[in-house]
Amino acid sequence: MAHVKVIRRSMLPDEWTRIRLGWLKKRLIAKQEEITGWTVREGRQTGEDTYAMYDEAPRPLRRGDEYFTPDGTAFLHAEAEVPEALRGEPGLRLMLTTAGEMLVRVNGRLQGGIDPNRETLLLPPSPDGRYVFDIEGYNRSKPDDDRNEDTMRFKGCRQVFQGGWFAVEDAEVSTLYADAALFYDILQGGEFDEDYTALVSDRLYHALSLVDRDPVSGVREAREYLEKELYGNSLYRGSGAVALVAHSHLDIAYYWRRMHAVQKNARTCLIQLELMDRYPFLKHTHTQAFLFESLEKYYPELFARVAEKVRTGQFEPAGGMYVESDCNVPAAESLTRQFLYGQLYFRDRFGKTCGNCWLPDVFGTSAVLPQILKKSGIRYYVSNKMSTWNDTNRFPHNSFIWRGLDGSEVYACVPPTHFITAAAPTEIMRNWNAYQDKNSGAATLCMYGYGDGGSGVTEEMLRTVERLGKVSAMPRITVSGGQEYLEENLNETKDLAVWDGELYLEMHRGTFTTKSDLKQQNRRLEILLRDTELACALRWIRGGEYPAQALRETWKKLLVNQFHDILPGSHIRPVFEDAMADYAEIRKTCRELAGTEGDTLYNTLNFERTLPAFVPDPRGRTAHLGVPGRFVKGVMPALGTVREEAPAEDPGWIRISEMPGGALEAETDTLRALIAPDGSLASLKDRKGREYTAGNFNRLRLFRDVPGNYDAWDILATYSEVELPLRVSGPVSVSFRDGETAEFTCELRTEKSRFIRTLRFFRGAGVIETEHHAEWREDHVLAKAEFSCAVRAPYAQCDTGAGFIPRETNRNTTWQQARFEVCQHKWCDLSETGGGVAIINDGKYGVGIADGSISLSLLRATCRPDLLSDRGTHDFGYLIVPHEGSAQAAGINRMALEYNTPLLRAALPAVRLPETGSLFLQSMKQSEDGKRLILRLTEQDGCRGEIRFPWPVTVTNLLEDAERETESVAYGPFEMVTVALEPEQAESLLR
């Protein structure tokens, strides 16, 4: 029978409740009087505390006038006397409705903030009734994350001034509104028991029916009714336990530049400080040493107030990191420095070592982190994204033990809900209902407060929190600090499950690839900084000065740019430009500090090199990635000066034949390759005739890449469904050949873009380098290099930068299916028992691995948030390494370190380290106290062993705290070992 849906036209009780709640909201202010005489002066911020002004002098600003400009700062000023009608009224406020973000000084003192989430500010008493207002306002807010619908209509670069007012709240209406809003949330949220919701619906309707407007009446009666009927109801009992932790996540750069985060942070701190005075139960958890540092520098008065609240325990420095870094792409040493510089700052300023790593917004986390946390004084890890962003699988835990690559374990908390909530009953109940570890006995964590300059919790949220304990149907609520929650709920908690390995976020897979220049530069600078420190340390041991401060500042500059919306590429254009400018400065500083001059070449690696190493040289016969130079061969000892061999002259080491269809065959003593016109390899055999290809191998492929709103962040699983044509405009030919190298070049084109591919063979080395010069002008296209290997490998190995992780190559379950694009560092490898293929890259982190195929992500062309993302010229390369045995037996990790670490042009003493086996000398530096030499070595091949020093050395944690003295340092697979040597011990290592 046909069914006709009935459209109800009469009002439901809940609709009346909503409308009456709206009436109440409009009557929260009992009295208001306009402040006239505002002036505004506008300009653009040029630095953290510098501005280029548009107006020479302030201009009058009247209600209805336009103000704010794109990327602008508006300085508002008014002097006013409290009108007669408001004199003596308690709780006098400044009221100003805006979608901007305003830092407000009252009578010269930083008093509070106004922003989209709060439109009033409590004024201090003024004996003479006069106030001077100075406001620093920005129009920035996140385009995709607005949570206050009321201010949406004002949003934009150019806003309309709504006027500034003296205002006094109606205390009775405010109280009723807070009560009614809380129950209305329960009514609407759908998280509470059906019968209880029905009760709330009925009682709230009746309560608000008692209220009339114009004039307002019945408020007290309504409150008393709610008190008796709903707060007084104890028939419905909630279960569970939820801890509320106030937090305001702040992206250091995103839709704003780093310099703008200074004001966002200051306003957030100021607002929370003010609220703490009035709501003593409020504790605010605040992360990122960089933000504290900037507060100290630009707002010292505010910093002093924060320090006082840290002392009393209401303001909690947390996280331990310098910034909330991306945790996929940065090297292990970078992550280490995040904690070293973060924790040392917190110790120095507040006498505290953070016990937790607080990363609510990070895009998944590498398996190397637990070890770094444990060795940085941290036992707890917190991150929200795994629970709420995964697009395929539900991450199975919220409270658990996280085991890292080396076996280190930390307690982990992945709260079930978003890190921005309003502490509304529905959000809290949703958190508890979704909490998967109820039976562990640990309460669940619910963060509350607006983020990203939304400046944390609001007064409305605190009024809600005050009431939660009176609602019988709520879980047990505790208001807690971050560390307090973790220690009380996770520490020593039995029955927590163990999650072993990386925390892979099933989302944001594009961030391994987006803005490839940032990734490539970051990789190069991580290595350059390592080498610079090493050079400085060696000179210091020999009596030279160690530029500790300059190195620390340079590291910090790199670390800031590893923030999780900078290095991943998810930001607006100016953020990219800032990062690239920083990178240029870092490079310049490193070159000055390392003293890179002369013709002496030094191998900074702690093992002898075997691959030819490229050295820039204007007189060089060849070029690498567009830079003229030569490939150096010879004796390149560990931590020693290179003894270069004269290059061979006979080009007969490689035999080249023309084959049908425009292909070329190249045969050397180690390899035999059939190179197709597009630079792919139709065949690749070793000297034993073992074939390594099984289809597309080293083939460049382009795919339509349209992930939607989160363009820069995501790649869809279906990306490979639409492949785009790539034409061979210049078939492969021999472009260079001498006694050491031979190069084969081809050109590929689309309608808009061009690739020049160069395949390079080396005499005596069984590797092929493929270099790309890309002129990239696509929109929404993903470029990949595909390698279908004749290898039956159920697992691939992916480098993490500090050891490798196995990754399944099947697509059996949704867990493997979701990992269609994963993160690697310098290499990945597919091997069966007899051998396999490794691909070693120079800054490409995204890779797809399925069955016997590796697809290396090269370039994207995303349009949001940056329309120019990745467009332009790129030069990058990778090594194809067919090998016998496992990746470890073939020395793939060492090759990858060689490929990525240039020889240093410097005259430095040779170093004779004890036998370090498969450990990589990750860092050689002066200790932070300036007294000792720090060596940090990381086991990279999954081996166990010991380093025997000729004298007792001090083993330290990553914060350089002494742990024990020993001559023999035992290490396990993937372990990071840090030792501190006395200067005379260090001296004895030099030759």
Add this chain to the structure above:
Amino acid sequence: MELKEFFDAEIVPCVRADGGWLELESEEEDRAVLKARGECTRCIALDRCLRWAESRVRQALRREVHFTAVPDPFLWRK
């Protein structure tokens, strides 16, 4: 200074720094057509922003120009 030169130097960087994107497509006498991309395609204040750009042109170039913007949402791009 030409309008395009001024627009690219003074207006474009400001708009980009707020997540917006404007490109001057064409100009004819006192009218100029812009392509609005990025967050400008869905901004409720775009018209006000264009009037501000006009005032900047008036102030710097002593010239009256009327800007209109044609949206070019990012998802449409190929």
